[in-house]
Amino acid sequence: MNEIGERIDRAARLMGRSARDVTLIAVSKMHDAEDVRPLLQAGHRHFGENRVQEAEGKWPPLLAEYPETVLHMIGQLQSNKAEQAVAMFDVIHSVDRPSLVKALGKAIVKLDRTPQFFVQVDIGEEPQKGGCAVDKLPDLLQKCADHGLDVVGLMCIPPADTEAAPYFALLRKLAEQQGLPLLSMGMSADFETAVMVGASHVRVGTALFGARDRPG
Numbered sequence: 001m002n003e004i005g006e007r008i009d010r011a012a013r014l015m016g017r018s019a020r021d022v023t024l025i026a027v028s029k030m031h032d033a034e035d036v037r038p039l040l041q042a043g044h045r046h047f048g049e050n051r052v053q054e055a056e057g058k059w060p061p062l063l064a065e066y067p068e069t070v071l072h073m074i075g076q077l078q079s080n081k082a083e084q085a086v087a088m089f090d091v092i093h094s095v096d097r098p099s100l101v102k103a104l105g106k107a108i109v110k111l112d113r114t115p116q117f118f119v120q121v122d123i124g125e126e127p128q129k130g131g132c133a134v135d136k137l138p139d140l141l142q143k144c145a146d147h148g149l150d151v152v153g154l155m156c157i158p159p160a161d162t163e164a165a166p167y168f169a170l171l172r173k174l175a176e177q178q179g180l181p182l183l184s185m186g187m188s189a190d191f192e193t194a195v196m197v198g199a200s201h202v203r204v205g206t207a208l209f210g211a212r213d214r215p216g
């Protein structure tokens with residue numbers, strides 16, 4: 001935890017940024033409540049999950065104990081889980097298509113609850129990872145506005161085994177063009193690079209919790 005925080009701090013300072021402007025999301029998917037508890041006890045408050053059902057099983061008792069926790073949904077989201085996701089999460093990073101926007105908009109009204117949203121961009125043209133195609137981004141953002149989603153930024157997962165920095169730079173350029181202030185980018189292998197390119201949120205699992213049993 002401290003080591004990751006120090007690495008974020010160093011990368012931020014190199015760029016003349018403050019580490020306070022970078023939120024470390026501890027990605028606790030596939031780790032159980034007992035793995036998460038030490039971080040909560042140490043004062044960490046931002047956590048990421050990639051499956052609604054797993055989060056529903058793990059988090060309610062922890063949230064009762066640590067109500068100021070901020071839960072982030074970082075995984076692909078099915079429209080039929082939109083309502084559960086809006087009920088459970090404070091920030092949803094994976095908005096990527098009109099049908100999901102519509103379902104989220106309905107859930108916001110029904111539950112009278114307004115999480116923040118990031119639109120996920122398919123930055124490396126790898127549709128299997130989810131994300132909105134770059135050329136469809138303006139239309140999708142308009143749809144988000146029409147359905148009352150509070151979009152605060154863009155999110156991406158760059159292609160594996162390539163240099164991530166150019167993809168992070170492209171996401172930053174797209175966010176600037178759209179007037180969006182926040183960038184959710186950077187994972188265990190590349191979060192310092194992401195911070196140097198301007199990430200506001202890094203999503204770190206393995207480097208904090210160790211390896212997961214299954215690929216996530």
Ligand SMILES: *Cc1c(COP(=O)(O)O)cnc(C)c1O
Pocket residue numbers: 027029050074075157187188189203204205206207216
């Ligand atoms: C699992 C996951 C992460 C964390 O990945 P690590 O390499 O374990 O740090 C970040 N973002 C998303 C979308 C993920 O699914």
